[in-house]
Amino acid sequence: MGLGQGADSPRPLRGPPPLPNLGLHRVGCGGAPGRRRILERRLHPSRPARFLPLCDPVKIALVQPPPRSEFDRHWARFPGLGIAYVASSLRAAGHQLELLDGKLAHLTVEEIVTRVRDGRPDLVGITCMTVEYPRAVDIARRIKDDRADVPIVVGGAHVNAVGRQALEEGAGFDYACVGEGEHLACELADALERAVDPSAIPGLVSRNGNEIVTAPSRPPPGDYDVLPFPAWDMFRPVDTLPLITHRGCPFQCVFCSHNSGFKPRYRTPANVLDEVEEILERYRPTRIRIEDETFGLHMGRTKAILEGIISRGFHRQVRFSAQTRVDRVDEEFMRLLKTANFETLELGVETGNSDMLRKIKKGITLEQVERAVALAKVNGLRVWCKFILGHPDETRATIRDTIDFIAKINPHQLSVSIMTPFPGTPIHEMALRGEGGYRLLSGGWEDFDKYSSGVLELETVSLGQLKRYQIACYINLYVRNRRFGELVRLVVANRAVGWEMSRSAIGRTARETGRRVAGRLQDNQRVPSAFSQTGETPARR
Structure with missing residues (x-):
């Protein structure tokens, strides 16, 4: 069910009044065996x-x-x-x-x-x-x-x-x-x-x-530390487990539904670190992925979590990854991430065009993107950049700016999605009203997949063109930077996804081409009627 926004101060999860504090909650990193902790x-x-x-x-x-x-x-x-x-x-x-x-x-x-x-x-x-x-x-x-x-x-x-x-x-x-x-x-x-x-x-x-x-809406809980840790023992064992340290995002990006609300709500660093310890002792993953929309939103608290990971020795037992914004990073943060054994840093960039950044209310600049990517690379972090094609009033020229910018910053890993008007987003409302140059192609929820989207296109850029540009973003990145071996490995490792992406682009392009040809044939058939009253024919004309 969800981590979304919502309700009244919830009552306890069923049970008697809290037990008195027995002084058994461990602080620090000493002594007792893991099971006892x-x-x-x-x-x-x-x-x-x-x-x-x-x-x-x-x-x-x-x-x-x-x-x-x-x-x-x-x-x-x-x-x-x-x-x-x-x-x-x-x-x-x-x-x-x-x-x-x-x-x-x-x-x-x-x-x-x-x-x-x-x-x-x-x-x-x-x-x-x-x-x-x-x-x-x-x-x-x-x-x-x-x-x-x-x-x-x-x-x-x-x-x-x-x-x-x-x-x-x-x-x-x-x-x-x-x-x-x-x-x-x-x-x-x-x-x-x-x-x-x-x-x-x-x-x-x-x-x-x-x-x-x-019923009336449900406001968020007042204390996230009281929630039991996720029940990972009920799932099939995996190498990567997710962890969230806060919910909510205060930024105004028009493509985001803000599923967890705008107001950030934080867990304490001690509670987060206790969960990391339990994950390591009970499930032994090789990686923990921080699922915060912006890890580093409250930088003082984030650095306390990173310092706790280091002081309690978790960085020697597991790798981490996280996502943040390019305007939240500094040299100290990057060094702490590396010391805490964060392997990958995900950055939501969205576009390589400054006008598009302003239209989507991202609140960052291309210069901040370049600085964040450079800082991450200097500190030995793997950079994963994420982009979207099909912003409001996007044109082929602004998309080419994005393709060029991706190659310029040269991230280690890339994700490129197509704008999808998820319900609850300003983009959804714009698409319904036909604003931003948008044309809705489908109202079926099964099409609302941002990587293979068939929901939306622009008056200036068709869906088939968006899908071809999506593929071009990847190819241009690796070819322009002479990363030919990586490109081959990427295609081989993700061949099923690559095939589906290519098939979708080819199929959409074929349908659009077919419609254009049919439209021209209809226009040609209508031409003689324009001269029927004079007896003039297109050939004479």
């Missing part, structure tokens, strides 16, 4: 995992829809934070869980539906991004075909953006979770367990016969 942390009075259930547990199935395409599979390499946080909160409240993971466990829709039918849960929860929503609808419909009585709740980034529309478009859903799902999911399970009407739970949208009831 984990047990000591779990006795911290604010940890919900310490709470005892008040009633019989509810049997809950949590569902992650399977990938639809090679693009989906390419990015499905580590588990989702939202569903992992909801799972740990429900389990801390004493409920019985089954995770049906269509991504890492490779479960098909049919297998998920069968597992729900055979397991007979009391509640089913489905999470989804926008492009996954149609699969979530299909899963819910097929579950209802087998068990019409089982309540189904849907949540995730898409639901945070569209709210009640998720129930209007998905007849199989009984509830939608709008906002951060940890407390909401527990309150819903508690209400269903007690046979109490849950429709007033803040952040919940409910179906009541033919009526859809929207």
Whole structure:
């Protein structure tokens, strides 16, 4: 369900008053064996995992829809934070869980539906991004075909953006979770367990016969340190695990839905470091990926986390990566990242044209991009830059600026997506109104994939051209910088994604060419009629 914005100060995750502080919460990096340190942390009075259930547990199935395409599979390499946080909160409240993971466990829709039918849960929860929503609808419909009585709740980034529309478009859903799902999911399970009407739970949208009831919005929790750490033990083991140190982003980028809200909410450095320790002791990944939208948003706190990673020796046990903004970095930050064994630094650049940066309200300059990339390289960090093609009023000339700028800064790794009007973004509203030179090509959520998007084009740049420029960004980067061997390895390692990208570009280009040819033929057929009254023909003319 989600890490989105949302509700009232949530009540506890079910349980008695907090235990007195037993003084067992470890501070610093000394002494006791690893197993004892984990047990000591779990006795911290604010940890919900310490709470005892008040009633019989509810049997809950949590569902992650399977990938639809090679693009989906390419990015499905580590588990989702939202569903992992909801799972740990429900389990801390004493409920019985089954995770049906269509991504890492490779479960098909049919297998998920069968597992729900055979397991007979009391509640089913489905999470989804926008492009996954149609699969979530299909899963819910097929579950209802087998068990019409089982309540189904849907949540995730898409639901945070569209709210009640998720129930209007998905007849199989009984509830939608709008906002951060940890407390909401527990309150819903508690209400269903007690046979109490849950429709007033803040952040919940409910179906009541033919009526859809929207409860008041749910503000974020006041203290993120009380949340149990994500339930990674319920997922298939992977090499990379995600970790988030704060939620919310104050910047105004027009392509972002701000799924976690604009106001930043922080975990304490001590709590973040405790989670790192638990991850290393229990799951032993080779890499931890910081999922903050801007790692370094609060630089003093971020540096305290990095210094803690170093002082507690975590940098000798695992590699890290993170994403930040080019206007947040300095020399000290880069040195700390390198010392803390951060391998990759992701930078959202978006465009190589200054006018486009202003139009999308990115709030950075190309000079800051060049400085940040240079600082990262000097300090031995791998630089991963991310760009978007198809900004408002984008032209072929501004796209060529982006292609040239990518080659100029020469990042180690590159991602280029096509502008996708995700619900809840200013771009979505612009596209609906036909502003920014946009033409909406599809309203189907299954097309809302930013790497293989078929949703949007510009009056000045067709979708087929955008897809060809997308491929050109990669080729130009490697060819211009004579990185031929890397290009070959990239193509071989990602051949399924590359084939799908090429096939999509060729197919779209062929359709556009076909329409242009058909249009010219129609124009030619209409030409004689313009001279029919005079008897003049095009040849005589």
